[in-house]
Amino acid sequence: MGIFDRLKQGLTKTRKTFQDTVATLVHRRSIDAELYDELEEKLLAADIGFDTTTALLERMKKEARRQSFQTADQLIPVLKEAMDEILTAQDHAMHTAAQGPTVILVVGVNGVGKTTTIGKLAHRYTLEGKRVMIAAGDTFRAAAIEQLAVWAERANVPLVRQAIGSDAAAVIFDAVQSARARQVDVLLCDTAGRLQNKSHLMDELRKIVRIMKREIPDAPHEVLLVVDATTGQNALSQAAMFKEVADVTGVILTKLDGTAKGGVILPISRELNLPIKWIGIGEQIDDLQPFMASSFSEALFSPQES
Amino acid sequence: MFESLSGRLQTAFSKLRGKGRLSETDVNDAMREIRRALLEADVNHVVAKKFVDAVKERAIGQDILQSLTAGQQVVSIVNDELTRLLGETQAKLERSAKPPTVVMMVGLQGAGKTTATAKLGRFLATSEHRRPLLVAADIYRPAAIDQLVALGQQIGVSVWAPGATLAPVEIVRTALDEARRGGYDYVLIDTAGRLHIDDVLMNELEQLQQLSDPEEILLVVDAMTGQDAVTVAQSFHEALGITGVVLTKMDGDTRGGAALSVRHVTGCPIKFVGTGERPDALEPFYPDRMASRILGMGDVLTLIEKAQAHFDEDQAKILEQKMRNNDFTLEDFLSQLQQVKKMGPLDQLMGMIPGLGGALKHLPQGGVDEKPLKRIEAIILSMSPEERVKPELVEKSSSRRVRIAKGSGTQVKDVNQLLRQFGEMRKMMKQFSAMGKGGKRSMAGLKNRLGAPRMPFGGGRGKRSR
Numbered sequence: 001m002g003i004f005d006r007l008k009q010g011l012t013k014t015r016k017t018f019q020d021t022v023a024t025l026v027h028r029r030s031i032d033a034e035l036y037d038e039l040e041e042k043l044l045a046a047d048i049g050f051d052t053t054t055a056l057l058e059r060m061k062k063e064a065r066r067q068s069f070q071t072a073d074q075l076i077p078v079l080k081e082a083m084d085e086i087l088t089a090q091d092h093a094m095h096t097a098a099q100g101p102t103v104i105l106v107v108g109v110n111g112v113g114k115t116t117t118i119g120k121l122a123h124r125y126t127l128e129g130k131r132v133m134i135a136a137g138d139t140f141r142a143a144a145i146e147q148l149a150v151w152a153e154r155a156n157v158p159l160v161r162q163a164i165g166s167d168a169a170a171v172i173f174d175a176v177q178s179a180r181a182r183q184v185d186v187l188l189c190d191t192a193g194r195l196q197n198k199s200h201l202m203d204e205l206r207k208i209v210r211i212m213k214r215e216i217p218d219a220p221h222e223v224l225l226v227v228d229a230t231t232g233q234n235a236l237s238q239a240a241m242f243k244e245v246a247d248v249t250g251v252i253l254t255k256l257d258g259t260a261k262g263g264v265i266l267p268i269s270r271e272l273n274l275p276i277k278w279i280g281i282g283e284q285i286d287d288l289q290p291f292m293a294s295s296f297s298e299a300l301f302s303p304q305e306s
Numbered sequence: 307m308f309e310s311l312s313g314r315l316q317t318a319f320s321k322l323r324g325k326g327r328l329s330e331t332d333v334n335d336a337m338r339e340i341r342r343a344l345l346e347a348d349v350n351h352v353v354a355k356k357f358v359d360a361v362k363e364r365a366i367g368q369d370i371l372q373s374l375t376a377g378q379q380v381v382s383i384v385n386d387e388l389t390r391l392l393g394e395t396q397a398k399l400e401r402s403a404k405p406p407t408v409v410m411m412v413g414l415q416g417a418g419k420t421t422a423t424a425k426l427g428r429f430l431a432t433s434e435h436r437r438p439l440l441v442a443a444d445i446y447r448p449a450a451i452d453q454l455v456a457l458g459q460q461i462g463v464s465v466w467a468p469g470a471t472l473a474p475v476e477i478v479r480t481a482l483d484e485a486r487r488g489g490y491d492y493v494l495i496d497t498a499g500r501l502h503i504d505d506v507l508m509n510e511l512e513q514l515q516q517l518s519d520p521e522e523i524l525l526v527v528d529a530m531t532g533q534d535a536v537t538v539a540q541s542f543h544e545a546l547g548i549t550g551v552v553l554t555k556m557d558g559d560t561r562g563g564a565a566l567s568v569r570h571v572t573g574c575p576i577k578f579v580g581t582g583e584r585p586d587a588l589e590p591f592y593p594d595r596m597a598s599r600i601l602g603m604g605d606v607l608t609l610i611e612k613a614q615a616h617f618d619e620d621q622a623k624i625l626e627q628k629m630r631n632n633d634f635t636l637e638d639f640l641s642q643l644q645q646v647k648k649m650g651p652l653d654q655l656m657g658m659i660p661g662l663g664g665a666l667k668h669l670p671q672g673g674v675d676e677k678p679l680k681r682i683e684a685i686i687l688s689m690s691p692e693e694r695v696k697p698e699l700v701e702k703s704s705s706r707r708v709r710i711a712k713g714s715g716t717q718v719k720d721v722n723q724l725l726r727q728f729g730e731m732r733k734m735m736k737q738f739s740a741m742g743k744g745g746k747r748s749m750a751g752l753k754n755r756l757g758a759p760r761m762p763f764g765g766g767r768g769k770r771s772r
Contacts, residue, residue: 041351109530110555111415111418111528113416142460147449149449196558196559197558230535231532232560255416258538259503259537260537
């Protein structure tokens with residue numbers, strides 16, 4: 001199965017559950033209060049959250065009045081456009097270093113798929129002909145280093161590691177030195193999963209960033225927050241805290257191959273101005289795709305296929 | 307980030323106060339606030355709707371909406387209703403009449419199954435004095451087996467891990483043999499994380515179930531799960547007939563509305579909650595506390611239990627005696643400080659105090675500043691044992707103070723401040739112990755002392771403070 005097919009397949013489930021209901025909902029219907037209530041439920045069910053859902057509904061209501069819509073299906077382009085606006089408001093491109101290694105720091109709470117995502121990113125950059133190196137910055141969780149070692153081997157890239165329990169910032173320091181010495185193009189730094197309300201763990205993250213900056217002033221060039229598509233509104237709190245502590249530059253939305261819709265990226269983008277940069281759509285090494293705002297919302301609504 | 311439900315309701319109803327009689331719209335507005343808060347806590351929208359309808363019915367039935375304390379009364383109805391839905395009483399782990407009791411851990415990727423398996427093993431071994439065998443049946447995720455083996459070593463519990471080359475069915479079959487042979491009374495199977503729509507892997511779970519005839523199938527659910535929790539729980543329940551739920555990552559700042567959703571669609575009790583990354587961070591589930599959390603009302607009981615668990619009782623008695631005799635030293639103060647720190651990050655503790663949940667959101671993001679505590683710790687640690695017992699030595703000698711400031715990375719004025727405040731604290735203790743012996747005069751003295759709004763280490767005094 002090709003990459004494109006898999007992307008489609010991954011998004012199909014997202015689309016099906018959402019679009020099925022939205023499409024049938026607006027089919028041959030007039031616009032009334034009941035319709036808006038049902039639309040609200042669908043948006044909420046996608047984890048879009050109360051505030052953003054309310055904003056989207058307001059937008060639809062306003063346009064319906066302004067343009068004197070007759071039937072419910074006329075609302076759909078308005079909804080899609082409003083979502084696109086939110087999702088394309090930020091720059092989605094990956095930043096690279098002007099010279100020397102591009103340092104990418106990957107952060108997030110426990111169990112969102114940081115290590116797997118790093119394996120996939122390593123594979124992708126290698127295919128692009130880049131020299132890639134991985135730093136095993138999760139020195140806390142049992143067997144996290146071994147897990148990353150398996151991915152490094154699959155992607156065929158070197159791994160900088162120390163023993164479990166060692167200082168994560170020290171591992172990162174080593175990795176930056178080594179990346180420079182070996183003229184690596186991309187250095188991917190794994191970190192331990194940490195809940196955003198644990199101040200001592202967030203301090204550790206601050207320290208990692210500080211060490212990076214000391215070695216390479218414009219590093220890290222990207223700080224990517226991994227968000228599990230299954231997560232609800234807490235993802236907003238995650239994004240806010242990690243942004244504050246580590247200057248997150250973008251979001252990777254993982255596990256989109258399930259039935260969860262990942263709609264929480266809308267409030268994340270809208271309230272915190274963070275672009276979504278990648279999506280994870282499966283467990284295979286090539287199941288990572290650049291996020292395309294238009295195709296994300298397009299896929300949610302497109303009436304053909306299933 | 308989100309205002310608490312109780313806060314919202316109080317605001318909504320305070321606007322209505324004095325209005326004489328509440329209209330249908332007023333009631334609906336309040337119900338909308340409840341629904342909104344539930345949705346922000348990630349309760350599934352269908353569940354939230356049903357819940358609000360139930361609350362509305364009860365509120366109207368009781369005619370409370372005309373009372374002055376309507377807000378509080380609705381909060382209490384919501385609280386009762388939440389507690390009822392969450393299961394009312396605490397559910398224990400079942401035991402098989404014929405050992406070993408088999409427990410299967412299932413769930414999505416990243417929910418925390420491996421960690422939860424180890425925690426449950428530790429709980430059975432230490433709190434229940436059982437002999438559990440952990441079974442590493444996740445052959446798919448790289449190093450998942452290594453992870454369980456490492457955790458097993460850490461907690462001193464046996465792990466059956468024949469490797470990733472064997473099929474999960476074979477691993478479980480051999481594990482059961484091993485458990486019978488070795489006299490284990492619990493077998494905890496750590497299965498691979500899988501999507502509920504992955505038919506192949508769901509079939510594998512059904513095979514494991516048929517083979518091992520588990521007494522418990524626990525669905526491990528991340529407390530941060532959103533609306534999809536319903537779909538996930540339903541799919542696993544339909545395929546396997548789960549018997550209970552483990553809610554993980556409850557040490558985060560999520561409201562955990564998924565608990566309500568999962569409970570609603572499966573009817574299964576939540577048996578345990580994971581509250582940290584360490585193997586001992588597993589607690590029984592208390593429905594009333596969860597209700598308070600979803601409402602944003604704090605969790606005093608957990609706080610008290612944490613305090614009990616981390617405060618050494620004997621040490622506390624010695625400390626009390628020292629305070630009475632007025633030979634409380636900086637050394638004792640340090641150990642007290644460290645005990646408080648063991649209870650967890652301060653912001654997390656503060657979140658459990660009712661009313662503070664709301665206040666916390668005004669704090670700078672990242673939580674309570676623990677730096678002053680660290681500074682105090684550093685200063686005391688830079689003193690010699692003799693100095694810790696006799697702070698007068700430091701007070702008298704400026705060279706000692708300079709040395710301590712240097713050693714602790716602070717400034718001399720910080721050292722001075724600590725000594726001054728420690729002196730205040732000792733004086734206060736003296737008053738207290740004098741009061742214990744019974745003397746009116748000292749009561750008056752104490753009152754004077756307390757009259758000054760000053761807490762030990764709460765800040766400085768007047769012009770000399772920074």
